[in-house]
Amino acid sequence: MAVAMDDSNESVSVNMEKIYLGGKEHHVPTGRGSVSVIIYGDQDKPALITYPDLALNHMSCFQGLFFWPEAASMLLHNFCIYHICPPGHELGAAPICPDDPAPSVNDLADQILEVLNYFGLGAVMCMGVTAGAYILTLFAMKYRERVLGLILVSPLCKAPSWSEWFYNKVMSNLLYFYGMSGLLKEFLLQRYFSKEVRGTAEVPESDIVQACRRLLDERQSINVLRFLQTINRRPDITDGLKRLRCRTLVFVGENSPFHSEALHMISKLDKRYSALVEVQACGSVVTEEQPHAMLIPMEYFFMGYGLYKPCPFSDSPRSPLSPSCISPELLSPESMGLKLKPIKTRMSL
Numbered sequence: 001m002a003v004a005m006d007d008s009n010e011s012v013s014v015n016m017e018k019i020y021l022g023g024k025e026h027h028v029p030t031g032r033g034s035v036s037v038i039i040y041g042d043q044d045k046p047a048l049i050t051y052p053d054l055a056l057n058h059m060s061c062f063q064g065l066f067f068w069p070e071a072a073s074m075l076l077h078n079f080c081i082y083h084i085c086p087p088g089h090e091l092g093a094a095p096i097c098p099d100d101p102a103p104s105v106n107d108l109a110d111q112i113l114e115v116l117n118y119f120g121l122g123a124v125m126c127m128g129v130t131a132g133a134y135i136l137t138l139f140a141m142k143y144r145e146r147v148l149g150l151i152l153v154s155p156l157c158k159a160p161s162w163s164e165w166f167y168n169k170v171m172s173n174l175l176y177f178y179g180m181s182g183l184l185k186e187f188l189l190q191r192y193f194s195k196e197v198r199g200t201a202e203v204p205e206s207d208i209v210q211a212c213r214r215l216l217d218e219r220q221s222i223n224v225l226r227f228l229q230t231i232n233r234r235p236d237i238t239d240g241l242k243r244l245r246c247r248t249l250v251f252v253g254e255n256s257p258f259h260s261e262a263l264h265m266i267s268k269l270d271k272r273y274s275a276l277v278e279v280q281a282c283g284s285v286v287t288e289e290q291p292h293a294m295l296i297p298m299e300y301f302f303m304g305y306g307l308y309k310p311c312p313f314s315d316s317p318r319s320p321l322s323p324s325c326i327s328p329e330l331l332s333p334e335s336m337g338l339k340l341k342p343i344k345t346r347m348s349l
Contacts, residue, residue, distance in 0.1 A: 025090070030114040032107045033100075036090035037115055040066075045161050046148075047124040048079040049112070051132030053285065055188055055224045057090055058083030058340040060215040061129050064208060064288035079125065084115055086132075088223025095220045102226040105234045109139040114147060125307070127151040130191075130258060130284050131231045141240040148305060150248040151298065154256045154284035157265045159236040164257075168232040172225060173274055179221040184309055185213055194255035194283035208288050212274040226317060241268040249301045251294060253282030275301075 023040040038058055052140035062083065066072050075081065087103065088096045103111075112135070116124060125148050133155035137313035139148040160168065167187075174184040189198055189209060199205035205213075247271055252262035259278075266276040279286050279293045286294060 009162050028115050028118045030111045032103050032111055033087055033096075035087065035115055036085040036093070037119075038085075038090075039080065039110065040083075041076050043080045043119075045078065045080045047116075047119075047121045048075065048080055049084055049115075049124050049126055049136075051084050051112070051126075051128040051136050052086070052089070053130040053132055053192070054086075054227055055089070055216060056129070056192075056212075057085050057215075057232040060212050060288075061090065061132070061285060062127075063211075065291040065294060068291040068295070071291055071298075074295070074299065077310075078302065082115070082119070082121075082124075084112060086171040086227045087111075088220055088226065091218065093220055093223060095179050095222045096226060098222055105135060105138055105230060106142075108135050108144055109232065112136070112139045113146065114141055114344045122146070123148045125149050125151070126158050127153070128155070129287060130156060130229070134234060134237075136232070137241075137244075138237055140244055140246055141237060144243075144245045148247045149246045149301065150244075151251070151301070152248060152262075152265075152338075153251045154253060154258045154262055155250060156231075156234070156261055156264055157237050157241060157256060157268070158261060159234060160232055165232060168228055172228055172232070175221045175225040175228065180216060180219055180224070185216050188216060189213065192273050192283055192285040193289055194253060194281060196255075196281055197283070197289055212288070219328045238264070238268050241265065242270060244269065244273075246273070247301070247304065247319060249277070249297060250274065251277045251279060251286045251297070253279050253284055253286055255282060256284040258284055321338075 011162075023038050026037045026039065027034045028037055042060055050058060050059065050062055064083070066075065086108065088094075123146055124138065126136040128134070130153065133150075133152040134157065136147075136150060137155060137157060139153065140150055158170050171184060171187050173189070174181055178184065193209055194214065197206040197209055197299065199209065250262055250269075256262070256347075262276070268275060275297070277293070277297050279290050280324075282290045282293070
C-alpha cells in the first residue's frame with residue numbers, strides 16, 4: 001500500500017507496508033508484569049521511544065504522525081522506533097486481574113528502564129502524549145543519563161486539579177460499572193480532540209475520530225481503569241523540571257483541556273533548553289489531529305543533536321531538508337533548534 005500526499009502539484013509517496021509490516025512486537029518481562037513493545041526500523045540506529053495517552057496505544061496515538069509521509073520518512077530514516085504500551089493497552093490484550101494492585105507512576109517509569117535494559121539501549125529520544133508525556137518526564141528525572149531529549153505533546157506535570165480529579169472519577173465509575181460505553185468514549189474523545197474534528201449534528205466526525213472510536217472498542221475496560229487510577233494519583237513533579245539535563249520540545253493544541261498545564265510546564269523548564277509550539281485549532285493529541293504541525297520543529301530539534309539526516313527520497317518544499325538553509329545559530333549546541341519561543345502555527349484544517 002502506498003500513501004501519496006499532494007500539495008501544489010508536489011507529491012511524496014511512502015511505501016507504508018515496508019515501514020509498518022516490518023514492525024515486531026516483543027513482550028518484555030518487568031518487575032510489574034509484561035510490557036508490549038513494538039519495534040519499527042533498524043535497531044542499529046538511535047532509539048526513539050514513545051508512550052501514549054490514556055486508553056491509547058501506538059496505533060491510535062502515533063499512527064497519524066508515522067503515516068504522515070514526510071514525518072515517516074524523517075523518523076524511520078533517522079531512528080529505530082520503540083512503541084511502549086501501558087500495561088494492557090496493546091492490541092489483543094487480555095484483561096488484567098482486578099486483584100492485582102494498579103501500578104504507581106514510578107512503577108511505570110521504572111518499567112521503561114527495564115525495557116531499555118532488555119534491548120541494550122543507552123540514552124534514547126522520548127516522545128509522549130499527555131499521560132505518556134508525564135511518565136516519560138518522570139523517567140527523565142529519575143534516570144537522566146538515559147534520556148537524550150523529550151518531545152512532549154500536551155504534557156502533564158502537576159497533580160490533578162479538582163476539576164480533572166472529578167472528571168477522572170466520573171470516567172472511573174463509568175469504566176467500572178459500564179465498561180467502554182458510548183458515554184465513556186465521548187469523554188475520552190473530548191480529552192483527545194478539538195471540537196472541529198469531533199463533529200456536530202450538522203458536520204460528521206472526521207476520519208481520525210471515527211478510527212479512534214473503533215480502536216477504543218478494543219480496549220479492556222479494567223486495563224484502562226487501572227491506568228486512569230494511576231494517573232489520577234500522580235504527584236506534582238514541577239520542582240524537578242529545572243533539574244532536567246535534556247532538551248525538551250513541547251507541543252500543545254490551543255483547544256486541549258491541558259493547554260494551561262503545558263504553559264505551566266514550559267514556564268518551569270530551563271528556557272535555554274526548552275521550546276513550545278502551540279498548534280491552532282487542535283486538541284491534545286497533535287500527533288493524530290495535526291501531525292504536519294510537528295514536522296519542521298522536530299527537524300530543527302533533531303539537528304541540534306546532530307541526529308537528523310535528510311532522507312534522500314524526500315524533496316518536499318515544505319521541509320527544510322538542506323542544512324545550508326538553516327541559520328548557524330539553530331545548529332549550535334546551546335540552541336534548542338527553534339529560534340523563537342513560543343511558536344504558534346497558523347495552519348488551517
